Amino acid sequence: MAIQIERHDEQDGIRLEVSGDVDMSTGDRLEQELLQAETEAPPTLTLDLSHVDFFDSTGLQILLDADVRAHATDRRLVVVPGTGEAARVLALTQVADRLNVAVIE
Amino acid sequence: MRAVVVDAASAWTGVLLESLAELGHEVVHAATATAALDHANDHGAAFVLVTQEGVLETCRSLRDAAGGADRVIVVAGDHDEDVDVSAALAAGATDVWLPPPTDPAALRARLTAARHHARRDAATVVEEASARERRGRPNGRAAARRSAFLADASPLLDASLDLRSTLESLARLTVPELAELCLVDVLEAGEVRRVACAAADPEVERLVRALPRAYVVDDEDPVARVVRTAESEMLDGEAAGVFGGWRGALESRMPRRAMVVPLTTRGRTLGVLALAVLDDDRGFGDEELALATDLARRAALAVDNARLFEQQSAVARVLQESLLPDRLPRLEGIDLAAAYRPAGDGTEIGGDFYDAFPTAGGGVALAIGDVTGKGATAASLTGLTRHTLRTAAMYERAPTAILETLNRALVAQRGRRGKYCTVALARLDRDADGHVSADIACAGHPLPLVLRAGGDVEAVGRPGTVLGFVPDPRLHDAPVKLGPGDALVLYTDGITEARTPTGLLGDERLAALVRECVGLGAGAIAARLEHAAIASQQGTPRDDVAIAVARVRE
Numbered sequence: 001m002a003i004q005i006e007r008h009d010e011q012d013g014i015r016l017e018v019s020g021d022v023d024m025s026t027g028d029r030l031e032q033e034l035l036q037a038e039t040e041a042p043p044t045l046t047l048d049l050s051h052v053d054f055f056d057s058t059g060l061q062i063l064l065d066a067d068v069r070a071h072a073t074d075r076r077l078v079v080v081p082g083t084g085e086a087a088r089v090l091a092l093t094q095v096a097d098r099l100n101v102a103v104i105e
Numbered sequence: 106m107r108a109v110v111v112d113a114a115s116a117w118t119g120v121l122l123e124s125l126a127e128l129g130h131e132v133v134h135a136a137t138a139t140a141a142l143d144h145a146n147d148h149g150a151a152f153v154l155v156t157q158e159g160v161l162e163t164c165r166s167l168r169d170a171a172g173g174a175d176r177v178i179v180v181a182g183d184h185d186e187d188v189d190v191s192a193a194l195a196a197g198a199t200d201v202w203l204p205p206p207t208d209p210a211a212l213r214a215r216l217t218a219a220r221h222h223a224r225r226d227a228a229t230v231v232e233e234a235s236a237r238e239r240r241g242r243p244n245g246r247a248a249a250r251r252s253a254f255l256a257d258a259s260p261l262l263d264a265s266l267d268l269r270s271t272l273e274s275l276a277r278l279t280v281p282e283l284a285e286l287c288l289v290d291v292l293e294a295g296e297v298r299r300v301a302c303a304a305a306d307p308e309v310e311r312l313v314r315a316l317p318r319a320y321v322v323d324d325e326d327p328v329a330r331v332v333r334t335a336e337s338e339m340l341d342g343e344a345a346g347v348f349g350g351w352r353g354a355l356e357s358r359m360p361r362r363a364m365v366v367p368l369t370t371r372g373r374t375l376g377v378l379a380l381a382v383l384d385d386d387r388g389f390g391d392e393e394l395a396l397a398t399d400l401a402r403r404a405a406l407a408v409d410n411a412r413l414f415e416q417q418s419a420v421a422r423v424l425q426e427s428l429l430p431d432r433l434p435r436l437e438g439i440d441l442a443a444a445y446r447p448a449g450d451g452t453e454i455g456g457d458f459y460d461a462f463p464t465a466g467g468g469v470a471l472a473i474g475d476v477t478g479k480g481a482t483a484a485s486l487t488g489l490t491r492h493t494l495r496t497a498a499m500y501e502r503a504p505t506a507i508l509e510t511l512n513r514a515l516v517a518q519r520g521r522r523g524k525y526c527t528v529a530l531a532r533l534d535r536d537a538d539g540h541v542s543a544d545i546a547c548a549g550h551p552l553p554l555v556l557r558a559g560g561d562v563e564a565v566g567r568p569g570t571v572l573g574f575v576p577d578p579r580l581h582d583a584p585v586k587l588g589p590g591d592a593l594v595l596y597t598d599g600i601t602e603a604r605t606p607t608g609l610l611g612d613e614r615l616a617a618l619v620r621e622c623v624g625l626g627a628g629a630i631a632a633r634l635e636h637a638a639i640a641s642q643q644g645t646p647r648d649d650v651a652i653a654v655a656r657v658r659e
Contacts, residue, residue, distance in 0.1 A: 023647065024448070024479060054609075056602055056648060057456060057527070060549075061477035064574050065523050093527065093549035093571035094579060 002026065005033050013042030013076075019051035022059035022086075031062050038069065045075060046102070050082020055089050067099055078102045121154075121205055123629045124212045142166055154179045154205070160188060161196040168197030177219045181205040190273075190314065195307040200277060203270055215274060272301035275404060281305035283393060284380035286313065286360060289404065291368070291376030292332045297322050300376070300408075309358045309383065327365050328377050335374045337366045337398060339389060364389045366397045368405035375408050377401075433461045436469045438535050442627035443653040444635035448599070448646050455649035456483040457597045460491050464498040464532050470507070473595040473653045474528040474550065486524050489514065494530070504530040504546035505580040508572060512548070515573030525573040529553050529566065529595050533587075533655055541587040541657050546580050548572045551598055554616065556630070558590025558659070560623040562616045565593075592630055592656035594619055599650035600634065605641040627656040 003026035008015040014037045022030055037045055047066065049055065063079065070077035078100045081087040090096045125132045135141035141153060141163065153176065155163050160180050167178050181202045182188045190201045200219045206212045276287040280303050289301040298319040304310035322329050331338055340363040360381030367374045378401040382388065389397075433441040447455040456476040464470045472494055476486040490511060497510035508530060515524045527549035534542045545553060549571025552564040565585045570578035587593060596615070603610040618637050622630040631652045638650045 054602070054604075056598060057475050057477045057525070058479075060571065061523065061525055064525055064571075068519075068523060068574075092551065092568055094568050095549075095571060095574060098570075098575050 003029055005030060007033070007037070010046075013044035013046065014040065015046040015048060017048040017051065019053070021054035022049075022052055022062070023054055023056055024058050027058040027062055030059075031065075034062065034066050038066075038073075038075070041073075041075065043076065044078055045070070046078045046080065048080040048082075049086035050080050050084065052082075052084060052086045055085040059086065060089055060093060063099075064095065076100060121212070123625055124206075128213055128216070142170060153177070154181055155198075160198075161192055164193060164196040164198045177216070179205070179219055190310075194310070200274055203273075206270070215271075219274075271407060272404065273303070275400075276301040276303035279303065279380060279400070283396060284364070284389075285309070285383050285387070286379075286381040288313070288379040288381075289368075289376065290328050290379065291408065292322075292328060295321055295329070297326070297328050298376075306358075306383075312358055327363075328379070331365045331367050331377050332374045335367045335369050337364065337394060339364055339394070358383055361385050362388055364394060364397050366394075366401040368401050368408055370402070370405035370409045373409075375405060378404055434463060434469055436533070436535070438539060438658050439469070439533060439541060440627035440656045440658060441469075441471065441654070442631040442656075444631040444651070446599075446635055446639060446646055446650045448649050455479065456487065457599060457649035457651035458487045458491060459595070459651050459653040460494065461653070462495045462498055464507075465500055465502050468502075468532050468534040470494070470498050470504070470530060470532050471593070471595060471653050471655050472528060472530045473597060473651055474526055475597045475599075475649070475651075477525045478522070482522075486526065489518070489524070490526050490528070494528070502532065503582050504532050504544050505569075505582050508546055508548050508569075508580055509578070512572040512578050513576075516576055519573065523573055525549075525571055527571050531593060531595065531655070533593075539589060539657075541591075541655075543585045543587055543593060543655075544582045545585055545593075546582050548578060548580055551596065551601060551612075553596070554594045554619050555585060555587065556592040556594060556619050556622060558588060558623075560620055562620045564612075587655075587657045589657050589659040592622070592627065592654055594630065594634070595653040596634065597649060597651045599646060599648040600638040600652070602648055603638045603642050603650075604647060610638065610641055627654040630654045630656070 003018065003020040003022060006017040006019075008017065016033055016037060018030060020026070034045075034047070045066075047063070049059075049063075052059070067077050067079075069075075079090075080102050081090050081096070090099075090101070122132050122134065133144050135144055141155070153167055155167075155178065164178055164180065167176060177199050178197055179200050179202055180188055180193045180198045181204065188201055188203060190203075193201050200215070202215065206215050272289045276289055279287040285305045286309060287301075287303050288299060290297050290299055292298075296319050299316070302310065302313050304313060324330070324333070327338060327340060342361065360383055363379055363381040366378045366380075368376045368378060378397060380389070380393075380397055433443060441461050443459045443461075445457065445459065447457075456478060457474070458476070459471075459473045461469060461471045472491075474490060476483055476490055478486060493511045493514045494507060497507040501507045501510065508528060511526070511528070515526060518524055529545065529547045529550040529552070531543050531545045531553065536542055543565075545566040546569060547553075547566045548569045552566045552568065555563050555565050557563075566583045567581040569580040572578060585593070601610055601612055601615050615634075618634060619630075622633055625633065631654045634652050635650055639646055
């Protein structure tokens with residue numbers, strides 16, 4: 001029932017690697033990490049959701065809001081949905097082609 | 106066992122009949138008392154549920170008929186006012202359910218208790234001559250009967266969440282085996298509230314039931330004392346009065362001895378289980394105290410669980426009143442039903458909703474959805490969404506057109522945070538041949554399932570874009586034909602994302618659950634799926650669960 005968020009400072013920006021559950025009880029933490037990273041204005045902010053075990057409408061809200069913020073400030077948000085729960089929700093909600101989705105590894 | 110249900114016409118009737126059938130009973134629905142008597146007498150029905158007017162008469166006839174002695178006769182109603190409990194018991198009823206349990210597990214437990222009672226009553230009639238001796242000090246046979254009693258009482262307390270009704274049945278089980286009078290009292294803010302009572306003698310029960318349901322006590326009242334100390338007490342003579350200032354009302358029927366056992370659970374003492382005898386020759390020993398303590402422990406857990414449940418359902422009720430439709434529209438040839446359960450302990454307002462409303466050009470729309478956010482944000486977004494859907498449906502026929510209108514409203518009103526919403530929307534039109542044509546559109550929402558009358562389950566519709574994110578969502582109207590007995594099941598991901606001991610419940614297990622609903626009515630399908638989702642999460646859903654069902658009448 002927990003979330004782990006690892007931050008990696010990379011050449012072209014910041015990468016947040018999320019694992020565990022994104023739900024009502026953990027969503028705030030993810031949102032805070034994202035907002036914190038955004039204040040540093042990295043050219044690319046990568047949100048890696050490929051290790052997420054649970055992803056529901058709370059996660060969707062955070063993801064879509066982050067994408068809207070990126071567009072509004074001309075930053076690049078890249079989402080790595082992987083093949084698990086986050087990918088399932090992105091497929092169900094048909095938003096993958098509106099986001100910058102990266103297939104990594 | 107054959108079960109005859111007499112003229113039951115309450116909200117719970119359908120689910121109850123189905124639960125009885127599911128438990129393997131042959132269910133007969135009799136329209137009148139006479140028809141019920143015929144069924145009961147000719148076919149040896151073992152269980153009769155009476156809900157109609159003239160309850161007392163029917164009970165008497167059923168009891169007096171040949172073979173009626175060990176027949177289970179249960180009287181059921183919606184509210185306390187519906188049935189005079191002691192009169193019904195005196196007329197031959199085995200138990201009184203106000204209201205009856207509709208969930209199969211709870212129903213099974215209550216039936217077990219009722220059958221225990223009926224068997225015991227029958228034995229009492231046959232062995233009246235030795236009744237005195239049997240009611241005396243414990244002997245081998247009494248001990249065996251007591252362990253049978255506990256075995257019958259346990260599932261009752263484990264299964265049911267309907268507190269009052271359960272504890273009434275429990276109290277009834279304790280007399281006369283364990284005591285002649287049984288009370289379950291809770292203490293709140295210096296006030297004793299009687300939750301349940303039963304007496305071996307109907308006259309005593311009538312007297313006790315005539316006492317006020319709640320009364321103020323001082324610190325030295327035995328109930329207050331036991332709650333304070335959480336220690337059992339054995340009371341003798343004058344002190345055995347466990348009725349606060351009301352002991353005078355019982356006159357010569359005052360208890361001579363009483364065992365007052367605390368209802369303690371999760372570190373809190375909620376009240377007492379009081380067992381009393383009115384007969385000078387009878388008493389309580391260590392064995393009875395041990396049994397009473399065991400019983401009290403289980404009852405306390407049931408009381409506490411039920412409190413949590415009641416708090417939860419109170420919140421859910423308020424929610425349903427404000428955010429969900431008061432009632433679903435009636436539509437010829439189609440039955441609509443819905444179920445809703447907020448996440449967690451029910452204190453958080455969730456984002457799931459369902460609705461049903463008329464559409465342009467006749468027909469009805471059935472909608473289910475999930476708005477993002479929680480608390481007040483979710484509540485206001487739910488209001489906006491439902492209102493917009495209903496308004497759009499007055500002008501638009503195609504579900505996609507209705508959803509596009511909602512999308513525009515959501516995008517236009519976005520603030521610092523987006524207002525996102527997933528919806529599955531079905532418009533249902535009844536064809537001349539009694540079939541139903543449905544158009545289904547899904548916006549970011551799990552695809553609805555169709556349960557065919559023959560038992561096949563299929564997902565219908567095509568995935569579409571979640572609403573509130575982009576100005577041009579991709580949405581599709583998918584046509585589906587529904588024949589007599591086919592059911593369309595809309596649901597939110599609170600079901601499929603339910604965390605069960607063996608992983609998320611998932612699409613496949615949901616499909617299997619829906620398949621098991623073949624032959625059930627719309628209300629029973631919704632109730633069954635809701636129950637399955639809640640039960641798989643040990644009663645505390647972590648996300649809202651909403652279900653809406655439309656079933657074409659056969």
